[in-house]
Amino acid sequence: MRAAYHYIRRNPSLALGIALLAALALFVVIGSLMVDTENARPLSAPALRPPSADYPFGTDRQGRDLFAVMVAGTPLTLRIGFVAGFIGVGLGTALAFIAAYYRGLADTVIRGVADIGLTVPGLLVLIIIAVSIKGTLTVNQMAIIIASLAWLYPTRTIRAQVLSLRERGYVEVARLSGMSGPGIIFFELMPNLLPYLAATLVNGVSAAILASIGLEVLGLGPIDSPTLGMTLYWVNFNAAMINGWWWWWTAPTVIILTVFLGLFFLTVGLDEIANPRLRRSA
Amino acid sequence: MRPAYIARRFGVFLLIVWLAATLNFFLPRLSGQDPVRAKLLEQAALGGYVQGGIEEMTREYERRFGLDQPLWRQYLTYLRDVSRLDFNYSIANYPRTVNELIADAVPWTVSLLGTTTLLSFGIGSLLGALLAWPRAPRWMRWLMPPLWALHAIPFFLLGLILTYLLAFRLPLLPIFGGYSAGAVPALNWRFAWDVFQHALLPALSIILVSTGGWALGMRGMMVTTMGEDYVLFAEAKGLKASTVFLRYCVRNAVLPQVTALALALGQILSGAVLVEVIFGYPGIGTLLYQAIRENDHFVIQGIVFTVIVALGFTTFVLDVIYPWLDPRISDRRG
Secondary structure (H helix, E strand, C coil): CHHHHHHHHHCHHHHHHHHHHHHHHHHHHHHHHHCCHHHHCCCCCCCCCCCCCCCCCCECCCCCEHHHHHHHHHHHHHHHHHHHHHHHHHHHHHHHHHHHHHCHHHHHHHHHHHHHHHHCCHHHHHHHHHHHCCCCCCHHHHHHHHHHHHCHHHHHHHHHHHHHHCCCHHHHHHHHCCCCHHHHHHHHHHHHHHHHHHHHHHHHHHHHHHHHHHHHHCCCCCCCCCCHHHHHHHHHHCCHHHHCCHHHHHHHHHHHHHHHHHHHHHHHHHHHHHCCCHHHHC | CHHHHHHHHHHHHHHHHHHHHHHHHHHHHHCCCCHHHHHHHHHHHHHCCCCCCHHHHHHHHHHHCCCCCCHHHHHHHHHHHHHCCCCCECCCCCCCEHHHHHHHHHHHHHHHHHHHHHHHHHHHHHHHHHHHCCCCCHHHHHHHHHHHHHHCCCHHHHHHHHHHHHHHHCCCCCCCCCCCCCCCCCCCHHHHHHHHHHHHHHHHHHHHHHHHHHHHHHHHHHHHHHCCHHHHHHHHCCCCHHHHHHHHHHHHHHHHHHHHHHHHHHHHHHHHHHHHHHHCCCCHHHHHHHHHHCCCHHHHHHHHHHHHHHHHHHHHHHHHHHHHHCHHHHHCCC
C-alpha cells in the first residue's frame, strides 16, 4: 500500500487518470441510487427545464431527465468503448505476434492490410458499415462495428514492439533451449509487453469511444439508447446551442471531457511504467 | 531506385482506390437493402395513398439503374463509373448529380482543413522543438499541461465549448454556417471577410486540439535528436545556437513528424467531418450528415469514395516528397 502510494507520487499522470475515472464511476453509482434511469426515456419529465432541485441537470426538449440520461448513458458509452477496445486490442495483439514472431508471408499480409487500412479515414468506413445495416442499431452492434477497424492501430504498434523484443538475448536462449513458438510468445514476450499492452488497450478504448460518439453525432447510433453521443446528436438536431438551452449540452460535454482526459492521463501514466526512460526527458 | 519506389507507392494508391470502390459496392448489398424500393415506398407513404403499381415502378427504376443485372456485371459497371468519377444522381436532390454536390462542398473543406492542418503542424512542431530546447524562455514550460489536455479532447467538443464562449456569451463571431444568411456568394472583399469570420471558430477548434499533438510528438523527437553526437559536435565547433537549433536539431527531428502527418490525415479528416456538422459549415462533412439523414446512399458512397481516394493521393504525394526531405530513404531498398 505504501509502495503504491509512493509510486503514484512519482507518476502523477497515472494518479490523475485514475482519479478522473473513479470520479466518473462514483457519479454513476451514486447517481443510480438517486434517480430512476427510466426517466432517461422521453416524456418522463416536463420539457426544457433548466437545472433545478428536481432536475439537477435540467430536462431536454423530448422530456428526458438529463440527470437520468447521464447516469444511464455514461456506462453505455463506456461499454461500447470497452467492448470495441478489448476486441480490437485482442485481435491486434494476436495478429501482431503472429506477424512479428513468424515473419514471412503472414507478416507481409498483416502489415500490408494494417498500413493500408490506417491511411483510410476510419469514421467514413464505419459510416458505410453503419448505413448498410438494416433497422436501428443496438449498443452491442455499435461496439462490434467499431471493433471491425479497432485492431489496425494496435497491430501496427505492437508489431513494432515485438520486432525489437524478439532479437533480445533471452528470447534467443529460449529458442535454443527448444521452447516452442507459442511458448516463447506467451511466456517470454507477452509478460514483458504487459504494461505496453495495457497502455495500448486504454488508448484503444479511448479511440473506440471517440468513434462511437462520432457515429452517434452523425445520427448513426442506437437511436433508442441514451448514450452520451446520442445526447449530443439531439443537442445538435434541436439546435440547443442557438436556442440558449445551455444545460442540455453542458452535462454530456463535461462527462465526455472527463472520460477522454481520464483515459489520456491513464495512458500517459501507463506509458511511463512501460518505458521508464521517458522519465528522464519529462 | 526512384522510379521503382514511386511506382510501388502508386500501386498502393491504386490498391486503396480499388478497395474503397469494392467496399462501397459490396457492403450495402450484403445487407440486402433496396434503396430504390425504400425511397419509392417512402414517397408513396408521404403522398398518403397506396400505390398500386409500385412493383412495376421499382422494376422500371431497377432496370434504369442497372440493378436487374447479375452482380458481377453491376460490379464491373460500378468500377467503370467510379473510374470516371461518376457517382450517379443524388436520390434526395434528384436532378443534381452526386458530383455536383461534392464539387460544391469540396472547396470549403479543403480550404478549412488544408489551412488548419498546415498551421497546426507548423506551429505545433516549432512549439514542440522549443519546448525541448534548453535555451527557450522559461514561461514556455507552462504551455505543456494545457497543450496535453487540449490534445485529448475531440475537435467537435472543443468546438461546442468555443461556440458557447465566443459566439453565444460574447457574440464576437458568427455561430453557424459558412457565410451569413443574406450574403450573396461572390468574389469580393466583403464576402471573403464574411467567410473568414465564419471559418474562424471551426478552424480554431481544429488548430487548438491538433497543435498539442504535433508539439508532443516533436518534443519527443527533439529530446532524442539533441542527444546525438553530431549535435554535440556542432555545439563544440562553436556554431551559432540558432544554426544548431534549426539546421541540426529541427531538420532531423521533423522527419518522423512528416511520416506521422501522412498517417494522421485520416483521423484529422474524421474529426473535421464532425466539426463541420457542429458548425453547419457547408463542406463535405455537412453534406455527408444531410445525406445520412435523408438516406441518400449514392451521396454517402460518393463522398466516402472521393475522400478515401483524395487522402490516398495525399499520402502518395507525401510518400514521394519524403525521400527529398530525407535523402537516406532513396538509397535504401524497402
